[in-house]
Amino acid sequence: MKHETSHGSSRSALTVKSLIGGVAAAALLGLSMNAQAQTCVVSNWSNATSLTDADAGTQNTLASDNRRYGGPCGLRAPGGGVAYVTDETPSAEGTYIARFYAFLDNAGSDPAVIYEATDGVDARAQVWYNFPNAGDLTLRVADNGATDNDLTFSGVGSGWHSVEFVWEAAASADIRFAVNGATDLEFGSALDTSGFQIADASLGNVNGGATGSMDFDAFDSRRISRPGRLCRGLTDEGRPVGGSGFQEINLSDAQAIFAEFASNGGTPAGGIPDYDENGFVQLADAQAVFAAFASAQNSCDINS
Amino acid sequence: MKFHKHLLLCATAGLMLSTTGQAQEWVFEDVTVPVGSTTASVNWTYTGGGGSSQNTVDIPGTNGIITGIADLSNCILVEDADNTSCLDNGGTIRITMLNFDTANELGDASGTIVFSIDPAATDGQSGVVDATEVAGGFDVVPTITDGSVTVQAGPPAVLDVTPPSIDFGSGISPTTLGPETVTIANTGSAGAPDVNVSNLAFSGADAGQFSITGGSCAGTAFAVAAGTSCTVDIELAVNAVATFNADFDVTADVANASVALTGEGTAGPVASFSINPATAAFGQVDLNDLPQSIVHTVTNDGDPGSTLELTSVTLGGTPEFSLATDCPATLAQGVSCTVTVTFNTGAVGGPFADTVTAVTNVGTFEVPVSGEAVAQAVLDVNPPFGPVDLGQGPAGSIITANGTFSNTGSADGDVACNITGPDAAIFTATPSAGTIPAGGTVGFELACRLPDGAEQGDVFTADLNCSSPDDAAFDGVHNLSCGVQEFQSVPVPTMQPWALVLFSMLMLIAGGIGIRFFRAG
Numbered sequence: 001m002k003h004e005t006s007h008g009s010s011r012s013a014l015t016v017k018s019l020i021g022g023v024a025a026a027a028l029l030g031l032s033m034n035a036q037a038q039t040c041v042v043s044n045w046s047n048a049t050s051l052t053d054a055d056a057g058t059q060n061t062l063a064s065d066n067r068r069y070g071g072p073c074g075l076r077a078p079g080g081g082v083a084y085v086t087d088e089t090p091s092a093e094g095t096y097i098a099r100f101y102a103f104l105d106n107a108g109s110d111p112a113v114i115y116e117a118t119d120g121v122d123a124r125a126q127v128w129y130n131f132p133n134a135g136d137l138t139l140r141v142a143d144n145g146a147t148d149n150d151l152t153f154s155g156v157g158s159g160w161h162s163v164e165f166v167w168e169a170a171a172s173a174d175i176r177f178a179v180n181g182a183t184d185l186e187f188g189s190a191l192d193t194s195g196f197q198i199a200d201a202s203l204g205n206v207n208g209g210a211t212g213s214m215d216f217d218a219f220d221s222r223r224i225s226r227p228g229r230l231c232r233g234l235t236d237e238g239r240p241v242g243g244s245g246f247q248e249i250n251l252s253d254a255q256a257i258f259a260e261f262a263s264n265g266g267t268p269a270g271g272i273p274d275y276d277e278n279g280f281v282q283l284a285d286a287q288a289v290f291a292a293f294a295s296a297q298n299s300c301d302i303n304s
Numbered sequence: 305m306k307f308h309k310h311l312l313l314c315a316t317a318g319l320m321l322s323t324t325g326q327a328q329e330w331v332f333e334d335v336t337v338p339v340g341s342t343t344a345s346v347n348w349t350y351t352g353g354g355g356s357s358q359n360t361v362d363i364p365g366t367n368g369i370i371t372g373i374a375d376l377s378n379c380i381l382v383e384d385a386d387n388t389s390c391l392d393n394g395g396t397i398r399i400t401m402l403n404f405d406t407a408n409e410l411g412d413a414s415g416t417i418v419f420s421i422d423p424a425a426t427d428g429q430s431g432v433v434d435a436t437e438v439a440g441g442f443d444v445v446p447t448i449t450d451g452s453v454t455v456q457a458g459p460p461a462v463l464d465v466t467p468p469s470i471d472f473g474s475g476i477s478p479t480t481l482g483p484e485t486v487t488i489a490n491t492g493s494a495g496a497p498d499v500n501v502s503n504l505a506f507s508g509a510d511a512g513q514f515s516i517t518g519g520s521c522a523g524t525a526f527a528v529a530a531g532t533s534c535t536v537d538i539e540l541a542v543n544a545v546a547t548f549n550a551d552f553d554v555t556a557d558v559a560n561a562s563v564a565l566t567g568e569g570t571a572g573p574v575a576s577f578s579i580n581p582a583t584a585a586f587g588q589v590d591l592n593d594l595p596q597s598i599v600h601t602v603t604n605d606g607d608p609g610s611t612l613e614l615t616s617v618t619l620g621g622t623p624e625f626s627l628a629t630d631c632p633a634t635l636a637q638g639v640s641c642t643v644t645v646t647f648n649t650g651a652v653g654g655p656f657a658d659t660v661t662a663v664t665n666v667g668t669f670e671v672p673v674s675g676e677a678v679a680q681a682v683l684d685v686n687p688p689f690g691p692v693d694l695g696q697g698p699a700g701s702i703i704t705a706n707g708t709f710s711n712t713g714s715a716d717g718d719v720a721c722n723i724t725g726p727d728a729a730i731f732t733a734t735p736s737a738g739t740i741p742a743g744g745t746v747g748f749e750l751a752c753r754l755p756d757g758a759e760q761g762d763v764f765t766a767d768l769n770c771s772s773p774d775d776a777a778f779d780g781v782h783n784l785s786c787g788v789q790e791f792q793s794v795p796v797p798t799m800q801p802w803a804l805v806l807f808s809m810l811m812l813i814a815g816g817i818g819i820r821f822f823r824a825g
Contacts, residue, residue, distance in 0.1 A: 254404050255387070261360070261441065262389035262400040282440030283358040283402050286387075290404030 040073030046088035050081060051204065066281050069101040069160050069217035070230055070237075072268045077204035079108060079212040084204025087221065090117075093198040096125070097222045099164040100203060101230075103215035103279050104156075109134040112209030114216075117167070120199035123147075125167050129210070139165050139177035143191035151177040151185040160217075160277040162229045169196045181229050181304065215279075231300035233257075233289040235271040244299035249289050257286040275303075327353035328410070328444050330361055332433040332451025334559060336460040337421060343374045344421050344453040346433050350401070352384070352410040353444075357403040359410060360441025361448065363417070365395045368431025370453055373397060375418035384411025400441060419453060427497075428557065430454035454558070459493040461530060463501075465554050465561035472540045472548075472567030481567050482539035483517050488554060489533030496530040500557040504536065506565075508550035513541050514565055542569035575613075575637070575666050576606035584625075584645040584660065586675030590682055591714040592743070595648030600671065602643055602662070604635040611636060613665035617643055622658035624649045625673050647675040654678075681717025681774040683740060684710045689770075689780030694750060696789035699758040703786050704751045711740035717774035719746075723784070725766035730755070731784050733768055752786035763787040 042048040042056040056075050068074030077083045090096065102114060107129060115127035128138040131152075138152040156179055166176040172190040203216050220227040231237075233249040235256040242248035256269035260281050275285040275292075292298045333347040350359065365373040376397065379390030385401040386408070397417060401410050417433075433451035454460075465488050472481040490499040504524040506514045516524075518537035528534060540548060552563040584598045604612035612635040619627045624647060631641035645660060654676035662669045686708050694703045711717050720737040732751045740746050752764065768782040799807065 251404075258387050258389070258400070258402055262387075262398060263391050264362075264393035264396065264398050266391070266393050280440050283360065283400070284440065284443070286402060287357065287404055287406050291406070294405065 042075065042085055045085035046200070047086040048084075049086065049202075049204075050083040051075070051077065051085060055083070066265065066274070066279070067103065067215045069103070069215075069274065069277075070272050071217075071270060074215050074217040075204065077210070077214050077216065079106075079205060079210045079214070080208070082205060082208040084202045084206045086200055086202040087219075088200045090198045090200060090221070093223060095168045095223050096198040096201075097164075097166045097224070097226055098201065098220065099162065099227045099229075100219040101160050101162050101217045102129075103160050103217075104129050105158045105279065106212040107214045108211035110209050110211055112205060112214075113207040114205070114210070114214060115163070115201065115203050116206045117198045117201045119197050124193070124196050124198060125165065126206075127163055127165070129214075137161065137163065137179050139175075139185075141167065141175055141187075141191060141193070142196070143173070143193050144195070145192060149187060149191055151175075151187065153177075153179040153182065153185070156180065159279055160274065164226060164228075166226065167193070167198070169193045229304035230272050232272050232277065232303045233275040233285070233292065234300060234303070235269040235273055237271045242299070244301060246299045246301040248300060249298045249303060250293050251290065254286040254289040254293070257281060257289060258283065261286070327351075328356045328359050328442070328446035329353065329449070330359075330435055330446055331449040332363075332435055334452045334454070336454045336456050336558075339425065339427055339455050339457045340423055341421050341455065342423050344370075344419050346417050346419060346451050346453060348399075348415055348417065348435075348451070350399075350410075350413040352412055354409050356410050356442065356444035356446075357406045357408055358401065358441065358443050359446055360398060360400040360438040361435040361446070362393075362438050363397040363399070363433060363435045365392065365397060365419070366431075367434050368453075369422045369425040369429050369455060370419045370431035370433070371422050372420040373417070374420045378416045378418075380413065380415040382415070383413040385413070388413070390415065390417075398438065400438075406443070421453060421455070425455040427455060427457040456497070459496040459530075461490050461492040461496045461499045461558045463499045463528075463554070463556050463559045463561055464489040464491040464533075465563060467563065469564035469566070470538070470552075472565070474568035474570045475542050476572035477542045477545050477569035479542050479569070480539050481542055483537035484539075485519065486536045486538060486552060486563050487533050488521060488528060488536065490528040490530050492530040494530060498527040498529050500527050501525060501554060502557065503553075503555040505553050505555070506550045507553050507562075508565075510548040511550040513543070513548045513567075514550050514552070515539055515541065538565065540565070540567040542567065545569050545571045573607035573610035573637070575604050575610035575635075575664070577612055577662065577664050577666055577669050578603045578605050579643070579662070579669065579671055582671060584671060584673040584675075586647045586673075588676045588678045588680070589647060590680045591650075591652060591677055592682065592712055594677060595646050596675075597644050597646040600643045600645065600660075601640050602631055602635070603640040604637050606637055606666070608637050611665075615663040615665070617660065617662045619645070619660055619673070620658040622656055622673075624654070624656045624675065624677070625658045627660065643671075645671075645673055647677075649677045652677050652679050679714045681711050681715050681740065681742070681772065681778075682713030683717045683719060683772050683775040683778035684712065685770060685778075685780070685782075686710065687782070689782055691783045691785070692750065692768075694752045694784065694786040696787040697752075697754055698790050699754050699762075699788050700756040702751055702753045704749055706747060706749055708745045708747050709738075709740045710745045711742055713775070714742050715774065716741050717772050717778070719770060719772050719778070721768055721770040723766050723768050727764040728766045730764045730786070731766045731768070750782075750784065752784070754786065754788055758788040760788055760790050 040056045041053045042051055109130055111131040112129050113126050114129050116123050117125040124142050126140040131138050135155045136152050137156050138150050141149045161180055164178040168174055171192050171194045173193040176184040176186055178184045233253050235253045239247050257273045259267045260269045260273055261283055273281045275288045329351045331349050335344050335346050337344045373392050376390050380388050386404050387402045389400045391398055431453050435448050470484045475481050502525050516536055517539045519535040521534035521536050547568045550565045552565055554561045580601050589596055614631050617629050619625055626646045629643045656675055658673040660671040694705050697703045709719050717740045719740055721733050723731050730753055734749045765785045768784055771779040
């Protein structure tokens, strides 16, 4: 768990919430953490609506039922009703950059708001799933002319999805939307979001539209600089930068993934063990990490 | 007790297994321990069949008399993989083998798991070493043979079923192969309990073709004492040209066993049906010519040694046709028989049609039958068409000969004749035209008038052409001829002069003798 703050900039980072217990995070965000039991909580969020710590647990010790993307914890928002966490640390933000990971395979096919940023009253940015069609992910942004300006990735498929967007309040706003590391989508005509601001952000089954459960992890919001995607297969997020100029995955990552599987989740790997992002930590993930290492394709620059 | 398991999740995976020979197999041992034991060591083996770089199974630590996991220190004794692991994950043992490089195949492996056993378990109680595949833990679906732990008092009973497989060979279908004998034995030491067989059965795709036909085992549920055995005789009923496979399954209290059975039905010599002629086309038949019959020859001209089975030979039921046959039920190769189709009716009618149907073991064959009854003239002439020599005579004479037109048909027929040729004027036919009544005859005379000036040896010829508009088949030519032959005096034999003298003298002598005889009287 980490909380980044860019003190040297007037546009500092906002919040990183991975829902995992950790010493630094515990101190900073008041997490209840047990290093052995990997207790996970939702109390590091400002508010939790219809969610409890049980929903932010390790989900299941079975590797086959793993539902976290990074680290041992994740957030599961049940379907069939409103269930979300809210971050109220933003303070009248004029720029807002967010990234999170979502596992939506069980969400059903009804349109659902899985993320929403408001100015305290009205929604200024939303991420929809199954809208306009089943399997689509859509960023909906309000401006001074309309409330439903949409950027859509169609048919995003199964597994974990990284969702990134950049928002700003400006007469000609630079707004971008990216899913799974694809090229950013932008509006053909710049929106006029001048005068808007972001006061809070919610993540989960925000409008209750999802009929099945959804999993979220690795939420990160900032005022400046995009956090980018996490490094798949990197099980030690503190690993020094390698010769490629980036962190690199190696055999120890493959071993850590193997250990998690062999122990049936009893010895969970750190970082991002689900290399293929299919929602399960399997031996194939260990083999994929090995293959990336063996073929010198192990830089996190190309494994994000 | 053995349990064989494999995932049936993916037909494609199964196909790959069968076509590439890849087969990963986990086998867990059946173990018998004395009553009162607290632990039992169960050996396991993994056979890497090639093509797999990862394989994982989970084994619950409790099942029946198995109460927990006692020791995993020797869980993996032999391995050939980059990474192997055998861990107690909350009461479940997970054995995992992984080569990081998917191109590297796992090698064979083995080890021993020590389970805790309920010391209060009594004779015959058991627990299953129930291994299952772990989703995401294998790249080739493994086959798993579960193990077991059984508590027994004294030496254990041991089921021994032999042979492990039986090949019944092959036979020409249909036939029965076998019997072959399976021996069910209890090879336990003296004092071991009985092997209690609870069922004998066949399983597999062709289980229905196999049957128990004898043997010394008492039915399908019986006990086999230690050191003894009994037998089961099995036969294979071959009913098709195919390979028959099944398992003979022996279910017993101490273990189960199966004998793989196989046999093949082959094709024998093939008969072939032929019939000649292939149709019974009577055409138009005059009523007076009915009935008529066509005799068909049926032959088995198939392979040597083949048998043609004639199930039936029938007509469709048209009353104008009837069927008779001397064909037997079976015909050996090269043997023939006959089928006779008769056409008969009392009145003009038709065309009539029917079918002779022959049902055989090589197929069903049909012979079309057709015919039409008509009333028509059927004309004939005597002498028949061809050369007719009226003979010879002296010039100026008339030579004659008689003939007849006959009509065996059921309708009157007109006949017309004319004489052509260089000597046509010499010949006459009387009458030269007329109607021949149905069933009747009409005479005619042929005459040759030899010219007065004709000479000895002259020959005269002409053609008498006859035809009928009522009988197209009646159309022919009499090649007439006659010739001149003058009469000659018949030579009368006469006596020579010396003979006359002699004859006179003899007469005188005879007369003189006669006078003397009468005077003496």
